[in-house]
Amino acid sequence: MSDLMDQQQYNCAVELTLSVIGGKWATIVLAHLKEGVHRYGALRRRIPAVSEKVLVQRLRGLEVSGLISRHSDGGNPPSVEYRLTPEGESLIPILEALHAWGEQRARRTGARIAPVAEAAGGGGR
Amino acid sequence: MSDLMDQQQYNCAVELTLSVIGGKWATIVLAHLKEGVHRYGALRRRIPAVSEKVLVQRLRGLEVSGLISRHSDGGNPPSVEYRLTPEGESLIPILEALHAWGEQRARRTGARIAPVAEAAGGGGR
DNA sequence: ACAAGAACTGACTTTGCGGTAAGCACCTGG
């Protein structure tokens, strides 16, 4: 285990959690990854609003934090899979709570949530 | 019911949740408020790292979002209390999950979490 | 009279997260 010793002083536990999964995209990436293993391109299509640069940045950051793991087959054309590590899986209660609350709030406020766009071509039935 | 109709298109429920409680401080404020009613000054002391400007901004924002309510006695010296609304209380599962995960992670990584500084004078032991 | 404390407000600056756009290395299909 890489010991990522954190020398920062936090004034509450929530603050520490946010320092790991805070920001606009980290949690969203994790939320998709909790649904299973995904290739880089699959994540891109599921989160169309994020730019490639930021997506890669988040993936790297989450990897360093030990929440996700990256598996490349080294072949060509490249194929890279991302998945939650056991520690990443320990976030699932949070991710599900965030998801459930968002759905409830959407009902209350009338916000629209687009269905997940899974595949690139022709998947849409 | 104040209808805060949200015309934004979100691509997942988590994204919607983050649009409400995202940012560096909102969640932390809520986490303290879930422990009970707090006066403005008490929040300031419990979250020493936040500036007054930002604290007020967040409180106003959360009020507009319907998650907290503000009660001023109108007297002088002023006394203002903040508390979770019922909708704010619906966030408690999230807040507790964030808290629990932070504590676990602190144990794993050795991060230090300062105990909550409750009172202004003489609270230390 | 003066300082301190309550709960803010406002002007100004900074910073970092994120967005845009382009390029790269390699392979396959037409």
Next chain:
DNA sequence: CCAGGTGCTTACCGCAAAGTCAGTTCTTGT
């Protein structure tokens, strides 16, 4: 041969959230 797909990297830029710090109104304590 060239477009298109895979999985990135790099340089540059912009903006909104956050930080700094001073000021404000009123009251109580000394």
